Amino acid sequence: MRIESFLRQSPVFQIGVSARRLDAMLTRILRREGVTFFEALVLAAIFFEKKRGIKPSELAKTFHTTRGNVSHCISSLEAKGLVRRRVDPEDARAFQLTLQPAGKKRATRVVGILHLMQGQFEQIVGTSGLESMLARMFAVESLCSGLARSADEADKRPEINTEAPSIRE
Numbered sequence: 001m002r003i004e005s006f007l008r009q010s011p012v013f014q015i016g017v018s019a020r021r022l023d024a025m026l027t028r029i030l031r032r033e034g035v036t037f038f039e040a041l042v043l044a045a046i047f048f049e050k051k052r053g054i055k056p057s058e059l060a061k062t063f064h065t066t067r068g069n070v071s072h073c074i075s076s077l078e079a080k081g082l083v084r085r086r087v088d089p090e091d092a093r094a095f096q097l098t099l100q101p102a103g104k105k106r107a108t109r110v111v112g113i114l115h116l117m118q119g120q121f122e123q124i125v126g127t128s129g130l131e132s133m134l135a136r137m138f139a140v141e142s143l144c145s146g147l148a149r150s151a152d153e154a155d156k157r158p159e160i161n162t163e164a165p166s167i168r169e
Contacts (some may be wrong), residue, residue: 011140029117031108034080038063040110042073043082046097047107053096062131082106 007013026037035043041063046054056074060067072095077083082103088094099107121130 011136011167012144015137015140030110033106035082035106035110035114036073038065038069038073039077040114041090041123042070042077043099043103043107044111044114046083046099047104053086053098054092055096057094059097075105 023037030037030040033040042059045059045062054069056070060064063070074083074085078085080102081100084098084100085095085101086098088096125133
């Protein structure tokens with residue numbers, strides 16, 4: 001197809017393709033643990049906040065996602081017997097998340113898997129190589145963010161009718 005040349009050179013398209021492929025591969029890597037990549041990250045986050053638990057809103061902010069996505073993930077982890085919600089003693093409107101005993105064991109294993117993966121990335125690509133790659137990805141994201149803001153501003157401006165008025169008899 002004629003568009004293939006453009007797609008090969010489009011950082012936005014290639015980042016999207018890579019994200020989908022990585023998601024599929026991470027699903028395979030974590031299959032034995034019975035969790036998705038996002039669930040593994042949530043387990044790890046709760047694991048490292050052992051003393052007080054963590055609020056779903058903090059997870060949403062940390063992972064740059066919606067509270068709805070976090071809520072769906074927490075429900076899945078609860079159904080698997082890995083996480084428990086409890087009312088926050090300082091704010092009865094909020095919940096704190098803690099790991100169940102099975103969740104602590106699972107979190108320990110997924111933290112090990114994630115640590116091993118990160119170590120291999122650093123060994124193969126190098127720390128500076130990873131930093132450079134991430135900086136380029138953030139530059140593409142920043143450029144797209146600016147373009148999106150411009151598009152939003154253009155949508156707010158009134159449309160100018162450039163067509164000649166029709167003469168009706």
